[in-house]
Amino acid sequence: MNKLTWNKTGDAYFLSSPTEEMVKLQFELNSNTLFWLNHEVYEVKRAGFWNQRYTVYKNSQELLSVSHNFWGSKGTIKFSDGTQYTIDYKYKNTLTLQFLEGSTEILSYHVATDNGRSETVFNLGFALLDAERLLLLATLGMVMFQSIFNEFKEDDGSLLLISTVGS
Numbered sequence: 001m002n003k004l005t006w007n008k009t010g011d012a013y014f015l016s017s018p019t020e021e022m023v024k025l026q027f028e029l030n031s032n033t034l035f036w037l038n039h040e041v042y043e044v045k046r047a048g049f050w051n052q053r054y055t056v057y058k059n060s061q062e063l064l065s066v067s068h069n070f071w072g073s074k075g076t077i078k079f080s081d082g083t084q085y086t087i088d089y090k091y092k093n094t095l096t097l098q099f100l101e102g103s104t105e106i107l108s109y110h111v112a113t114d115n116g117r118s119e120t121v122f123n124l125g126f127a128l129l130d131a132e133r134l135l136l137l138a139t140l141g142m143v144m145f146q147s148i149f150n151e152f153k154e155d156d157g158s159l160l161l162i163s164t165v166g167s
Contacts, residue, residue, distance in 0.1 A: 006122055006142060015138060023139050033143050037135055044143045054144055056136065064136065066144070077137070085137070089148070097145050099137055101127040107138055109145040120145065 004022070007014050015023035025035045031046040043057045054066040061080075066087060068075025075087035077099065085106065090096040096110040105125025112119050122138070129137070 004122070004124065004138065006120070013142065015135065015142070023135055025139060025142060027143075027146065035139050035143075037139070038132070042136075042139075044140065046143075046147065054140060056140060064140070066140065077140075079133075087144075095145070095148060097141060097148070099125075099141060101129075106134070107141055109141055 004015055004017055007016065011026070013025040013027075014021050015025070023035055023037050025033065027033050033044040033046075035042050035044070040058060042063070045055050045057065047053050047055075052068060056063045056065070064077060064079045066075055066077050068087060068089065073089060075089065077085040077087060086100045086102075088096075088098040088100060090098075094111045096108065098108040099106040104127040105123075106127040106129060107125055108123045110121050110123075112121050122142075124134075124138075
């Protein structure tokens, strides 16, 4: 998959390649988030405080879920077909969220500072997944990263989003 970039337009985020818009992401006021992928609507629901759980639904059916313990620990991504991946959360002077297949990075998000402004850096790793699964994970990662990042940020949470592609 070519270079992917998150951009914010109005109150929506768009994940795009150089040639097409792939995902539209809309954060809701409650703990739910909607996104559109391949002309289909998905919903991400967040529940819990100490042991948060994120669940992605399509047509009211659970596609995948993420569970993790308190901050700084690893989490588990479980797809409805039984496939599992790991999430590694770190907050040591900066926030980092990594999705892993074994020890190989699928994708990551972290905060960088440029001229006093916080920026989100989105990186595609080396693990190869099918395109739809990668887009689902990238979108889930954005939802989780924004939720966690906004807990630590004092302003409105608007982020400059950058992407890089692993080689």
